[in-house]
Ligand SMILES: O=C(O)c1cc(C(=O)O)c2c(n1)C(=O)C(=O)c1cc(C(=O)O)[nH]c1-2
């Protein structure tokens with residue numbers, strides 16, 4: 001049975017703000033990134049439940065034909081699925097068969113890849129009034145005809161293309177406006193969120209999250225208030241200040257409030273950004289805005305004076321919880337900094353915050369909602385290991401909240417890092433030896449000066465937000481596991497870094513079902529119902545910032561979408577396994593060049609390609625697994641842009657032929673070091 005365009009047009013044409021709210025009554029469709037405007041990722045569908053989840057089987061799979069990270073939560077409307085792959089490519093599929101209806105490629109230029117910190121990822125689309133909206137990695141917001149895949153309009157969300165703004169997040173549509181923020185605070189940008197009229201693509205409003213140059217007129221009163229919390233002596237506005245709104249949004253239709261999470265400072269190091277300190281509003285905060293005007297309503301700052309990349313862009317969930325005998329309208333967040341927050345969503349009043357992992361930067365929160373910082377958490381002189389690290393105790397991977405168990409299911413983790421102030425830091429300078437400076441990162445810190453003491457971990461954490469305590473956990477072999485979904489069937493679903501898709505009993509944490517999938521998973525699952533049948537869908541494709549240069553499974557399959565149902569009998573596609581390559585012979589190699597090659601490598605290559613030979617790489621190949629062919633042609637890759645279409649930039653503007661020789665010597669040297677004598 002084929003899906004006709006008129007029915008697609010009618011189905012997506014019927015979606016407005018009220019339709020998204022009404023879907024909560026039955027949850028047959030998945031209409032918004034986090035399922036509903038409260039972003040609970042709790043589905044009331046229960047025909048898949050603890051009794052029969054063990055009989056889940058594959059219904060269909062679809063090859064996204066990508067090698068980079070896949071972070072998309074699929075949107076499903078009356079039997080049609082809209083899912084994105086890497087490079088912001090949108091796939092419209094027949095949700096019952098996985099057959100493509102159309103594919104829309106926003107044609108992000110390959111050399112835009114290095115403008116993002118964290119892989120060329122996209123978290124999904126929004127649907128509204130007959131259209132599908134995608135924020136492309138290069139900052140253009142596209143409106144696509146849901147039935148045909150034709151472009152309706154496109155608009156540029158980037159106000160200054162000299163700065164490395166990107167988009168990775170999913171848009172939301174509220175009251176006729178398409179809302180989208182940007183990424184870029186690792187490079188130096190000024191964060192903001194923009195609203196566009198869904199019908200015309202005209203900008204309705206824009207709210208900046210940090211002040212601009214205070215000698216210019218303030219855009220609004222919230223910017224004036226924010227400017228008081230910054231030290232202008234280091235001219236913070238030149239690096240943009242940061243505070244990017246790159247992921248979380250939630251909406252309360254009764255209060256008509258939009259909640260957004262804001263990111264870290266640019267540069268990360270507060271001593272360099274605002275030398276006299278200060279809270280640096282509105283970095284690392286939850287902010288309530290009027291979704292129709294963009295007017296500021298209230299804020300709560302999780303991490304005042306951020307200096308650790310403690311973004312508060314992590315998932316925000318709205319719920320009504322009984323706290324001290326009273327039903328409170330609250331929101332919940334588990335941001336990078338390792339504390340779980342419960343905040344009054346009407347007023348922004350702080351209710352509670354407790355650590356959900358080990359935390360060393362603060363000992364807790366006082367009654368007013370301010371962290372009590374640990375001594376030494378901002379050392380200027382010594383290398384220090386903060387826990388959590390910049391990878392976050394929880395990153396963008398969505399959590400979920402089940403009102404029936406009362407638990408939040410958090411993909412929690414620890415990725416140890418040691419950092420120290422970069423003595424040579426200068427705004428936008430590409431100096432050698434500053435970690436990542438060769439690719440434009442603007443942090444003010446160096447990494448891996450000494451080995452971290454903590455050990456990496458990843459687990460699924462079931463957290464009671466009222467009692468603020470752990471109820472159960474499921475340990476994984478690695479950090480960086482997928483987002484979660486919970487259902488009225490008393491289930492929690494999650495994909496894992498080591499390439500499995502799991503179902504747990506939501507109350508006890510018992511594993512009820514699992515299947516290997518063909519790649520590590522970072523995205524969150526969705527569930528939906530069509531003609532009385534419930535399905536569960538997960539998009540797989542290893543990547544994102546942790547997945548760029550390492551993986552937790554030898555399965556290296558392409559991005560794929562898998563849809564399961566009870567009794568599904570389609571065989572899983574074969575997994576592709578990567579092999580370790582032999583040491584490269586026959587490429588000129590002067591051991592005297594290794595030291596210089598290392599310096600060039602650290603500044604330009606390390607962050608994406610990893611430490612050569614340590615593992616087989618992540619979404620980006622490890623150079624210790626290079627072939628002779630790659631090394632012989634190193635110049636073509638590094639200077640001539642042979643890989644630009646795949647995201648490997650040309651370094652002709654920053655590296656010379658001699659540098660290439662030294663880089664190759666360094667890569668050869670790492671292979672030489674492990675060669676059997
Ligand atoms: O500061 C920013 O603007 C920004 C943007 C993004 C992004 O857009 O993906 C990430 C981060 N920061 C970040 O700190 C981070 O850990 C991160 C992980 C990922 C990812 O997709 O795996 N993105 C981002």
Ligand SMILES: [Ca+2]
Nearest residue numbers: 185186264311
């Ligand atoms: Ca960041």
